Amino acid sequence: MTKDEWLVVGNGAVGLLWASKLSALGNPVTIVHRSASQPESPIIVDFTNDAGEPQQSTHNVTFATRSELEGKYTKVLLCTKAFDLVPAYLDIREHTKKRGLIATLCNGMGAQQDLIPHLKKHQNLWAGTTSEGALKTASNGVRQTGNGDTFFGLLVEDEKNLFGNQFPYPGVQSENVEQRLLEKVAVNAIINPLTALFSIRNGQVLEPPIRPIFDAAIDELSSVMQDEKFKYRAYTLNLTPELLHMRVSTVAKLTAMNCSSMYEDVRNLRKTENEYISGFFHREANTPTPLQDFFYRALNDRPHLEEHKKKLLSMYQELSA
Incomplete structure (x- = not known):
């Protein structure tokens, strides 16, 4: 069963923040977590608006453990520590679409390249980097602590990929992501x-x-x-x-x-x-x-x-x- 939706791996601050961003655009989002207890939807995001006033938004997502996943997701966003990137992908690899999109959002350099040999045939790899600040406040809560820029760029491109060379999120695509x-x-x-x-x-x-x-x-x-x-x-x-x-x-x-x-x-x-x-x-x-x-x-x-x-x-x- 193909699931044309986002699978976000990692429910740390960055994972929660980006799951909320994807959900805000109307995308179905499932977050893979390792928490001892099941986090509850919705995600609650605290932030400050342009006038300096505290604001809060909520975003409906699905939380699931690895064992609860079903089907194959067309879009995967890995929000893990750099040393967890490859193991995290391998853990959910069977639930990724062969011609799907894999994106990473982690610190450092090298883990993204280490992931390439493990990709399925025709999977595109998009490497991301962000300067946004985020602080996890609860299992389903995150505070945006600073504005910043986020960029995603292709590291591996296959012409048979479902999404081609266009990243399915507006305003973040970079031609010089390296x-x-x-x-x-x-x-x-x-x-x-x-x-x-x-x-x-x-x-x-x-x-x-x-x-x-x-x-x-x-x-x-x-x-x-x-x-x-x-x-x-x-x-x-x-x-x-x-x-x-x-x-x-x-x-x-x-x-x-x-x-x-x-x-x-x-x-x-x-x-x-x-x-x-x-x-x-x-x-x-x-x-x-x-x-x-x-x-x-x-x-x-x-x-x-x-x-x-x-x-x-x-x-x-x-x-x-």
Whole structure:
């Protein structure tokens, strides 16, 4: 049985927010969850309107566990952690249409490419990235904590796909999604490790004593992305040092009061997406990346995080004086 509707995998903040967006356009939406108890429909979304007034909207969806799924869905949106992307797809693969659409919306770089060998024949893969802020408030509740842009672009295209080269959601299609992904992973590779290491909010990376480390991390990634031998150089030609600095600083300012996902993961003793953020540059860079290497090792050595933090501060204390 074919189900021409959206299957959203993951009922975290991003999954709930995007399920509500898809539902608002009149699409039937089913959310796969792993909760011990069944979340109740509708999804409740809290947000602030243009006048600064608190608002709330509700969106009817179906919540289901993996075992409750039936039929084959034509459209799937995977809203998982990067390390869960491939396992999450494989878990529901039998419920995906062979000529259907698969879309991803996760942090980091690399997991999207890891998914490609597992796709069914004729499935298109759309990689997505978003700068919207969202905070899960209940099993069926989410608060939109910041406006932002979302982009989806084709990584794998098959002419026999049901949806061709048009993404079935307005205003988000990007012809250069690899560039968007690289810009986002660069932002994440600076803000996320710093906030996680020092237990601070996003805006505090712009303040002493963190600011010198922040600036040095941007300069380091700029050198990586401008290197002619960088594997993804074709997508970073326009990402000048000045532009990268502006992008990362702007995100830090716009999300100043937010806690990064990596900070939340460390604080709650959960697995982080370190492997696909700092780990991406640790593996792919051809120029020295002492800071990204430091972030990568430190966040993989959480029992000694306090020692790593003190060492990093001591390395830059003269600059922050």
